[in-house]
Amino acid sequence: MPTASVLARRGLQGLGVAGLLGAGTLAYAGLWEVDSYRLRRVSIPVLPVGARDIRVLHLSDIHMTPSRTKRQRWLTELSGLEPDLVVDTGDNLAHEQAVGFVTRSLGRLLDRPGVYVWGSNDYYAPSFKNPLRYLTQRGKTPNLHPERELPWVDLGEAFSRRGWTDLTHTTTTIEIEGVRLGFRGTDDAHLRRDHYAEVAGPVDRADVDVAIGVTHAPYLRVVDAMTADGLDLVLAGHTHGGQVAVPGYGALVTNCDLDTRRVKGLSQNTAAGHTSWLHVSAGMGTSPYAPVRFACPPEATLLTLTAGPAPTR
Numbered sequence: 001m002p003t004a005s006v007l008a009r010r011g012l013q014g015l016g017v018a019g020l021l022g023a024g025t026l027a028y029a030g031l032w033e034v035d036s037y038r039l040r041r042v043s044i045p046v047l048p049v050g051a052r053d054i055r056v057l058h059l060s061d062i063h064m065t066p067s068r069t070k071r072q073r074w075l076t077e078l079s080g081l082e083p084d085l086v087v088d089t090g091d092n093l094a095h096e097q098a099v100g101f102v103t104r105s106l107g108r109l110l111d112r113p114g115v116y117v118w119g120s121n122d123y124y125a126p127s128f129k130n131p132l133r134y135l136t137q138r139g140k141t142p143n144l145h146p147e148r149e150l151p152w153v154d155l156g157e158a159f160s161r162r163g164w165t166d167l168t169h170t171t172t173t174i175e176i177e178g179v180r181l182g183f184r185g186t187d188d189a190h191l192r193r194d195h196y197a198e199v200a201g202p203v204d205r206a207d208v209d210v211a212i213g214v215t216h217a218p219y220l221r222v223v224d225a226m227t228a229d230g231l232d233l234v235l236a237g238h239t240h241g242g243q244v245a246v247p248g249y250g251a252l253v254t255n256c257d258l259d260t261r262r263v264k265g266l267s268q269n270t271a272a273g274h275t276s277w278l279h280v281s282a283g284m285g286t287s288p289y290a291p292v293r294f295a296c297p298p299e300a301t302l303l304t305l306t307a308g309p310a311p312t313r
């Protein structure tokens, strides 16, 4: 029978191993995976029969700071995809000096047609967030500095100068290869700034071939309202894919009221007898105060819109 001193020594050894594993995991998540960028490719059958494919680059949650040089380089490389369109679902900024780093990194992507909405991290500087709070206060008010506004107005002016359209509570139609893509967007639901009623209404198929909703945080009140109006596709970000996932299980949180099964990637949403496609980007960045990702690498998505039957309208 082991003596008390042997048991104590084994306990300390166990704690040491657990500590090393924890430190190793944290080092992997913060030093490697957080900069391990991936391009996901997804096909969505929403175009009219006979239409040519349309390639849409979905960017989200860039959370740019001057020191994130790998993220800047990878973002610049994405221009080589030469998409037909870019959709940016917000949270571009994480630093007062980030605007130039965002626009220079986007580079030639700003020469493509583009639409965007804002996220809470575009408006306000990030602040320290206890990681446990992220798990326990799902979908509640974010930890930001409301008194420290970020230069989102400057970024919006830079986007506008290059021809990108701010979709905040407005609509626009972009025609590509003869297909009319009708967009409508909202402000950030995570800050409860969403006023979908300002752009609500059934899709007028006389004017629009494919109806696309764009919002930062995929709260169900926004996604369901867009689906109920008959939109074909809803694009969102915000969730960071859960950011820290459990291998073999998946995300623990979505940071909103969307279920964890739809935390990232393509899924469907049904409301009021209609079904829409929903694509949630896991995003490229994180808050500078939680610079880790685990089993959830940073990403951008190349959406290929293809001809085919849409879900029920």
Ligand SMILES: [Fe+2]
Binding pocket: 061, 063, 091, 119, 121, 238, 240, 283
């Ligand atoms: Fe974000």
